[in-house]
Amino acid sequence: MQAKAIISDGKGTFNLSTVTINPPGEGEVRVKIMAAGLCHTDWDSITNWNKTFVVGHEGAGIVESVGKNVTDVSVGDKVILNWAIPCGKCFQCRQGNLHICERHSPVCGCGLEGHAHIDTTTHDESPIERSFHLGTLCEYAVVKAQAVVKIDSDIPFAAASIVGCGVMTGWGSVVNAAKVEAGSSVCVIGCGGVGLNAIQGAKQSGASKIIAIDISEARLEQAKEFGATHGVVANREDLDFVQVREEVRTLTDGRGADYAFECTAIPALGSAPLALVRNAGTAVQVSGIEQRIDFDCELFEWDKKYINPLYGMCNPERDFKKIIAGYHNKQIKLEELVTKTYTLENVADGFDDMLNGRIAKGVVLIGELGEVGAIK
Numbered sequence: 001m002q003a004k005a006i007i008s009d010g011k012g013t014f015n016l017s018t019v020t021i022n023p024p025g026e027g028e029v030r031v032k033i034m035a036a037g038l039c040h041t042d043w044d045s046i047t048n049w050n051k052t053f054v055v056g057h058e059g060a061g062i063v064e065s066v067g068k069n070v071t072d073v074s075v076g077d078k079v080i081l082n083w084a085i086p087c088g089k090c091f092q093c094r095q096g097n098l099h100i101c102e103r104h105s106p107v108c109g110c111g112l113e114g115h116a117h118i119d120t121t122t123h124d125e126s127p128i129e130r131s132f133h134l135g136t137l138c139e140y141a142v143v144k145a146q147a148v149v150k151i152d153s154d155i156p157f158a159a160a161s162i163v164g165c166g167v168m169t170g171w172g173s174v175v176n177a178a179k180v181e182a183g184s185s186v187c188v189i190g191c192g193g194v195g196l197n198a199i200q201g202a203k204q205s206g207a208s209k210i211i212a213i214d215i216s217e218a219r220l221e222q223a224k225e226f227g228a229t230h231g232v233v234a235n236r237e238d239l240d241f242v243q244v245r246e247e248v249r250t251l252t253d254g255r256g257a258d259y260a261f262e263c264t265a266i267p268a269l270g271s272a273p274l275a276l277v278r279n280a281g282t283a284v285q286v287s288g289i290e291q292r293i294d295f296d297c298e299l300f301e302w303d304k305k306y307i308n309p310l311y312g313m314c315n316p317e318r319d320f321k322k323i324i325a326g327y328h329n330k331q332i333k334l335e336e337l338v339t340k341t342y343t344l345e346n347v348a349d350g351f352d353d354m355l356n357g358r359i360a361k362g363v364v365l366i367g368e369l370g371e372v373g374a375i376k
C-alpha cells in the first residue's frame with residue numbers, strides 16, 4: 001500500500017513523501033497510526049543521524065493486519081507503540097530489564113535487530129529504516145509484534161500516543177528507578193514534557209513535598225496543576241544552582257530533598273540534582289545526557305546516590321497499563337499535556353513550537369477512524 005510519511009535525510013531537513021508499505025512478515029504487525037507525539041529526540045535524529053529514515057518514535061493506533069505467528073494482538077486492537085522493544089530472551093530481558101534489551105533496543109541493542117524486516121517500507125524503491133524501529137510519523141508502520149501494547153481503554157489516541165516516551169520516562173524514573181516513597185520530598189528540575197511526568201509520578205507515589213524548578217514562571221504554574229507543591233524560579237545564569245539550593249534547603253528543614261530529578265537535558269545541569277539532595281539522598285538524571293558532566297566530588301557528600309535510568313526502566317505491558325489506569329482514575333493527566341495538535345502537512349510548525357518552548361507536548365493527528373473496522 002501507499003502511505004504518507006515524514007522522511008528525513010538526517011542532515012537537518014525533512015519532508016512529506018509517499019512511501020510503499022508491504023504487508024507484515026512473520027512475527028510482525030502493521031499498525032494504522034492514529035496519533036504520534038513529537039519529541040526532542042526526533043529533532044536530534046533529524047539533525048544528526050546522517051541517513052534517510054521515517055521520523056517518529058511515539059504513537060498509538062489500530063492493528064490493521066498481522067503476520068504469521070502473532071498471537072498477542074489481532075486486527076482491530078487499539079495499541080500504543082513502544083520503541084524499547086523487549087526480545088524476552090536476552091540476558092537483560094531475563095533480568096527483568098526489558099528497557100535495555102541487548103538484541104532489540106535501538107539505544108543499546110544490536111542495530112537493526114529490533115526492526116521489522118528492513119525491506120518493509122520502501123521509498124523510491126529503496127529500503128528505508130524507521131526511527132527507533134517505529135517511524136510513527138507515517139500513516140502505517142510495520143513493526144515487531146513486541147513493539148505494540150494492546151490497551152482496552154476509550155482513551156483518545158492523542159493522549160495514548162504520548163505514553164510511550166516522555167510520560168514513561170518521567171513517571172518511570174520516579175516510580176520504577178528511584179522508587180519514591182510516600183511522605184518524601186522531591187525536587188524536579190525542568191517542567192517540560194518529561195518533568196511534568198516526574199511530578200505526576202511523585203504525586204501518585206504520595207510525595208508530600210514536590211518542588212518544581214524552572215526558569216519560566218508560566219511552566220511553574222503549570223507544574224502546580226500537575227502536583228507540584230512549591231515552585232522555585234531558577235536564574236538562567238546560575239548553573240551551579242547556588243540560589244536554588246538555598247531555597248530548596250529552606251523548604252526541606254535545611255537538609256536538602258530526599259530525591260531530585262534532572263529533566264532538562266542541559267549537560268551543565270547534569271550534577272545539579274546532587275546539589276539538591278540531602279545526605280544519603282538520591283539524584284536522578286532523567287533526561288539522558290550523553291555528554292561529559294563535571295562533578296565536584298563534594299556534591300556526593302555524603303552517601304548520595306546518582307542514577308541514570310533509561311526510559312523510566314519501562315516494562316511496557318506493566319507500565320503502560322498502570323499509566324492508563326492512572327489516567328482513568330484521574331491520578332495522571334495526559335490530555336492536559338497535549339498542548340497543541342498538528343497534521344503530517346504542518347509537522348514543521350510542531351517542531352518550531354517545540355524547539356521554542358511554546359508547548360509541553362505536540363501531537364500529530366494522522367489517521368481517521370472507520371477505515372479498518374471497529375476498535376476491539
Ligand SMILES: [Zn+2]
Nearest residue numbers: 039041165166
Ligand atoms: Zn520521545
Ligand SMILES: [Zn+2]
Nearest residue numbers: 087090093101
Ligand atoms: Zn532482550
